[in-house]
Amino acid sequence: MLDWLARREHSRQEIYKKLLKKGSSETLAAEVVEQLAGEQLISDERFMESLIRARRNRGYGPLRIHKELQDKGVTAEAIDRWLDVTGREWLEDIKRVQRKKFGGRIPKDYSERARQARFLQYRGFTYDQIQQILNLHGQD
Numbered sequence: 829m830l831d832w833l834a835r836r837e838h839s840r841q842e843i844y845k846k847l848l849k850k851g852s853s854e855t856l857a858a859e860v861v862e863q864l865a866g867e868q869l870i871s872d873e874r875f876m877e878s879l880i881r882a883r884r885n886r887g888y889g890p891l892r893i894h895k896e897l898q899d900k901g902v903t904a905e906a907i908d909r910w911l912d913v914t915g916r917e918w919l920e921d922i923k924r925v926q927r928k929k930f931g932g933r934i935p936k937d938y939s940e941r942a943r944q945a946r947f948l949q950y951r952g953f954t955y956d957q958i959q960q961i962l963n964l965h966g967q968d
Contacts, residue, residue, distance in 0.1 A: 842901065894913065918953065
C-alpha cells in the first residue's frame with residue numbers, strides 16, 4: 829500500500845476501492861482509510877490540488893477536471909471549494925490550448941469554428957469560455 833502512496837496522491841475513495849479489490853473487507857478498508865487520513869498520509873485536499881494542477885498543465889478545462897474529481901470520489905462540496913469553474917484564469921488556459929492545437933488561428937468560417945469549439949469542449953472548457961476565446965481571439 830505504501831507503494832501506492834509513494835507514487836502519487838490518492839483520494840480516500842481510491843484507496844478504499846483498491847483495498848476492496850485486493851480482498852479486504854469493507855470494515856477493514858474503511859478503518860485503514862481513516863487511519864491513513866488521521867496520520868495525514870492521504871488527504872482529499874492534497875489529492876485535489878495535485879490533480880487540478882496536473883490536468884491544467886495538460887490543457888484540460890474545469891468541466892473535465894470536475895468530472896474526474898467526482899469519478900475519484902471527491903465530494904461536490906470539496907470540489908466547489910477547490911475548483912472555480914468560472915475563474916478568469918481559465919481564459920489563459922484556453923488561450924494556451926487553442927494556440928497549441930490550432931496555432932492561434934482565428935476560425936475563418938463556421939466549420940472551422942465548430943471544429944475548434946468541439947475540441948475545446950472535449951477538453952472540458954465551458955460554453956462561455958469557448959465563446960469568449962473564439963470571439964475575442966486575435967484581439968489580445
